[in-house]
Amino acid sequence: MINDSLNINDKNYNRDKMYEETIISAIIIFIVLRLLVTQNRLERMPYLNVINFGVAGVITLMNPSPLGAVTSMIYFIMATVAANAIAFSIDKIREIEHDTD
């Protein structure tokens, strides 16, 4: 059975009520709406960080296997590296614009 490898019958993994996925999805939708109305580019970075946390959590909750956990770890760490680079670029662009003013 393919279900055995997903541990569907494990007592730690109860699929009857999906409270966890529902809460995380609601948080992600709330933050996406907030991102759409925020104008300040640096203020958006912490909001993006919340989305990264939520997506990494949902990846593991939906794929309860070692591969799912490794996927979410790679996703999260690489998203952090990307956020690091974006914040650096925004700072650099502001400095250049300030110099030319």
Added chain:
Amino acid sequence: MNEILAIVLGAVLSWLNFVLIDIWMGLPEAPGVRGAKAIGKSIEKRDGDLGGGYFSGNIVCSPDASAGTLLASCCYFAFHSPAGGLIAALFVYFGNRICADPGYAGTTGALTITILIWATSYIGLSPQNFIVGIVIAILTIQGLYHPLVSKLIGKMARKMNRKVIEPE
């Protein structure tokens, strides 16, 4: 245990775990990278606290105790054993090195949350509660209202004797 109560308890434990370890490791003291400094200054400009701003910026720009908490809960859940927490600590350590972060906040956070999940599994908490708990906890820090939260973090940092160190 009641599912909603377990999630609330998981959120409180994750919040305390990552905020206390991050402040103890000195995240509000100085920005680790240049992007973190820009985010901190931006929060200070919006009537926030500079220490709390650096705290937020450091969380965004490098995997620290909050990342350690999330990834250790994920791995504990997926591997069904505390060994998952150790694997997560290894990955967070690599992430710290990639981001040129000198601290060990992420590794410490991953190890302490592994001990916490193992201890609370005896009263009926499961790793899923901690996964959703850390997402709720990071929402309160990064997603609601930065000036107010940064003032709270700054106050906690001063109480734990971790003041902002001015570079110049």
